[in-house]
Amino acid sequence: MTMRFIDISGWQGDIDTAKVARNGGLGAVIVKATEGTGFVSDEAVAAGLRFGFYHFARNGSPEVECDFFIEHTKGYQGKGIPVLDWEDGQSIDWVNRWVKRHHDKTGVWPWVYGNAWRFNQGTVNVNCGRWIAGYPSNGITDIAYGEKNKMPYTVNNGLVAAWQFSSSVKISGYSGALDGNVFYGDEAAWDAYAGGKPSSSDSGESKPSKPSTGSPTGSTLDLAVKVMQGRYGNGDARKKALG
Numbered sequence: 509m510t511m512r513f514i515d516i517s518g519w520q521g522d523i524d525t526a527k528v529a530r531n532g533g534l535g536a537v538i539v540k541a542t543e544g545t546g547f548v549s550d551e552a553v554a555a556g557l558r559f560g561f562y563h564f565a566r567n568g569s570p571e572v573e574c575d576f577f578i579e580h581t582k583g584y585q586g587k588g589i590p591v592l593d594w595e596d597g598q599s600i601d602w603v604n605r606w607v608k609r610h611h612d613k614t615g616v617w618p619w620v621y622g623n624a625w626r627f628n629q630g631t632v633n634v635n636c637g638r639w640i641a642g643y644p645s646n647g648i649t650d651i652a653y654g655e656k657n658k659m660p661y662t663v664n665n666g667l668v669a670a671w672q673f674s675s676s677v678k679i680s681g682y683s684g685a686l687d688g689n690v691f692y693g694d695e696a697a698w699d700a701y702a703g704g705k706p707s708s709s710d711s712g713e714s715k716p717s718k719p720s721t722g723s724p725t726g727s728t729l730d731l732a733v734k735v736m737q738g739r740y741g742n743g744d745a746r747k748k749a750l751g
């Protein structure tokens with residue numbers, strides 16, 4: 509299963525997201541939420557669509573930037589997929605500190621967006637889904653391109669959750685160009701990435717997830733996401749839960 513989605517920011521402030529989603533057969537939309545520690549987007553999430561929300565990383569303290577993101581996305585946490593947009597030259601250590609901070613405070617591992625070259629400089633925390641940006645050719649306009657074609661990029665560690673294959677997609681109902689993306693999963697897998705139980709305190713310490721009971725079900729991707737989130741516990745408890 510795959511799912512088409514677009515990502516938008518203030519540059520697409522006039523978009524009728526629900527209309528474009530219908531016309532493009534989209535299953536989700538990801539919206540810009542914050543940038544650094546000084547910008548908050550007012551983009552709304554279209555009703556009825558699965559969604560994600562992202563932080564455009566700058567070069568401040570990763571913990572401070574993450575706290576800023578969490579503070580301004582409280583209404584989205586646990587409902588959509590949080591994403592770190594990694595484009596501004598931060599080190600892998602910076603990224604790993606940001607994602608750990610997010611997990612410590614919310615119980616959810618975010619996706620990390622970037623090109624394959626960035627991920628191949630080391631190891632971004634393997635609990636985080638990789639959203640790979642890479643355009644095989646200029647001017648791809650078909651929103652279905654990612655479903656019809658294999659991603660031609662290799663990431664040395666971690667699970668690739670999605671591919672952004674174009675910034676030139678055209679969908680009826682919007683006159684401008686859009687970023688085209690494919691998610692390698694179904695609605696249940698999207699929901700699993702968005703899930704997680706926030707800590708009851710703001711101490712930065714996360715509580716361990718309660719292992720799931722009963723025989724595991726779902727696709728390989730569903731199970732991989734749940735393992736990342738600690739749904740099956742660790743060590744012998746995980747072995748027992750997964751059989």
